[in-house]
Amino acid sequence: MSAALVVLASFLASTVEMVEALTIVLAVGVTRGWRSALTGVGAALAVLAAVIVVLGPALTLIPIDALRVVVGALLLIFGLQWLRKAILRAAGLKAIHDEDAIYAEEVREAREAGPEERAGIDWYAFTVAFKGVLLEGLEVVFIVVTFGSAQHAVGAAALGAAVAVVAVAGVGVVIHAPLSRVPENTLKFAVGVMLTSFGTFWGGEGVGVHWPGNEAALPFVIAFFAVVAVAFVWAARRFGPTVVPVEAVAA
Amino acid sequence: MKRLRAFGAFWYDFVVGDDWRVAVGVVVLLGLTALVADHSVPAWWLLPLGVTAILAGSLWRVVRLRR
Numbered sequence: 001m002s003a004a005l006v007v008l009a010s011f012l013a014s015t016v017e018m019v020e021a022l023t024i025v026l027a028v029g030v031t032r033g034w035r036s037a038l039t040g041v042g043a044a045l046a047v048l049a050a051v052i053v054v055l056g057p058a059l060t061l062i063p064i065d066a067l068r069v070v071v072g073a074l075l076l077i078f079g080l081q082w083l084r085k086a087i088l089r090a091a092g093l094k095a096i097h098d099e100d101a102i103y104a105e106e107v108r109e110a111r112e113a114g115p116e117e118r119a120g121i122d123w124y125a126f127t128v129a130f131k132g133v134l135l136e137g138l139e140v141v142f143i144v145v146t147f148g149s150a151q152h153a154v155g156a157a158a159l160g161a162a163v164a165v166v167a168v169a170g171v172g173v174v175i176h177a178p179l180s181r182v183p184e185n186t187l188k189f190a191v192g193v194m195l196t197s198f199g200t201f202w203g204g205e206g207v208g209v210h211w212p213g214n215e216a217a218l219p220f221v222i223a224f225f226a227v228v229a230v231a232f233v234w235a236a237r238r239f240g241p242t243v244v245p246v247e248a249v250a251a
Numbered sequence: 252m253k254r255l256r257a258f259g260a261f262w263y264d265f266v267v268g269d270d271w272r273v274a275v276g277v278v279v280l281l282g283l284t285a286l287v288a289d290h291s292v293p294a295w296w297l298l299p300l301g302v303t304a305i306l307a308g309s310l311w312r313v314v315r316l317r318r
Contacts, residue, residue, distance in 0.1 A: 069281065074266065076277045076302065081268040084309050093317060138265070196302060203277075204298045207285035211295050221299060228303050232310055241317040 002215050003156045005222070006147045009194040010160030013143045016187045017136040018168035023099045023178040024132030027106030030176075032113075032125035039121055040129030048137040052144060052158065059149035065206050071150040072203020078142065079195025083229055086189035091236035096185060099178040140164075143195070150202045193229055197222040270312070276305040 029037035059067060088094035106128075116123040140161050148154030171179060201218050204211065211217035267274045280301040287294040 073277055073281055077266060077268075077274045080273050080277070080302070080306055080309070081270075084270070084273070084306065084313075087306075087310060088313060093313060196306075199277075200298045200302055203281050204284065204295060207281055208288035209284060209295050209298065210288075210293070217295070224299055225302075228306070232306065236310060236314060240314045 002151060002218055003153050005194070005198075005218065006151055006153050006156045007160040009191065009198065010140075010143055010147060010157040011164045012187050012194070013191045014140045014161040014164030015168060015182070016184055016191060017140050018165055019099065019179045019182050019184060020097075020102075021133045021136040022168055022172045023103050024106055024136075025129050026172060026176070026178060027103050028110050028125045028128045031107050031110035032122050036122035036125035037129040040126040040131075041133050043126075044130045044133035044137060047134060048141050051138075051141050052154070055141075055145045056148055056154040059145060060152065060154075062149075064150075068150050068202040068206030070206075071146045072199045072201075072206050074142075075146055075195050075199030076203055077199075079192055079197075079199050081192075082188055083192030083196055083225075086185055086192050087229055087232050087236065089185045090189060090233045091240060093236060093240060099180040099182075099184070103178040103180075147198065150198075189229065193222060193225045197225050200225075270309045272312075273305055273309050276308070277302075280305065 025037055025041055028040075062070075085094060089096055110124065110128070113124045118126075144154065144157040144161050148157040151157075168179065197218065201211065201221050211221075280298065283301070284294050284297045287297060
């Protein structure tokens with residue numbers, strides 16, 4: 001059960017991050033040329049893979065209870081960030097992430113940037129694609145490594161992430177446009193709920209909590225936080241400030 | 252020095268994010284839960300309720316600022 005949830009959480013989180021990375025790569029690829037952009041993507045993926053290969057096995061050497069306290073705390077802090085932003089966006093108190101607007105902004109910047117060639121590649125396209133994939137991918141690596149180590153399921157977490165990378169890249173190649181129809185905030189909401197739930201569960205186990213039914217308690221923890229998050233969206237809409245139209249942001 | 256500061260700022264933003272009180276709250280809550288669990292008292296309910304309170308506090312601060 002929890003291995004399936006690990007795959008699902010890793011897949012959803014990776015999908016969100018890869019959609020954001022795809023927008024950046026598409027913008028520089030279309031504007032400045034694909035060779036340099038894809039070289040940047042390849043370099044970033046190599047760095048991310050190296051981080052997983054080094055950190056994944058290293059973390060499994062730490063005693064499981066200590067590891068779960070650290071991983072639980074990190075996932076809770078990280079998950080609450082995701083959930084908080086998703087709730088604020090769903091309640092209309094924070095600007096929605098608009099992939100079309102971000103794409104247009106990236107294309108404009110790529111056109112305005114001057115030519116600079118290093119080692120035979122367009123340096124602007126390389127660095128923008130490299131940074132985009134590396135920064136978005138770091139969150140995926142964080143989730144894969146923490147999920148994998150706390151549950152001894154690096155493979156399951158990596159599988160979820162890999163499927164998301166292939167799926168998003170595949171759709172991107174076919175439609176050749178930013179995936180603005182992907183319901184990003186809904187996915188972020190779901191990921192926030194899952195990260196917060198896993199963080200609560202593992203953090204609790206690490207500090208000596210005995211969950212009723214052991215691992216069977218995890219779906220109930222997820223359901224609890226899903227209900228709490230929906231209730232907070234309702235409360236923020238009902239009792240929060242008057243909702244103002246939000247603009248798309250390019251960040 | 253500038254690069255070191257930027258590196259630190261990146262990781263702070265990456266892990267802690269917009270509201271440092273959430274990170275502090277999580278650490279305090281886990282410590283409190285460990286203390287309760289150590290006294291053979293059922294402590295499983297404490298974390299979901301505590302996390303809900305931390306999230307509520309963080310959201311409330313945003314809503315209050317926007318008013």
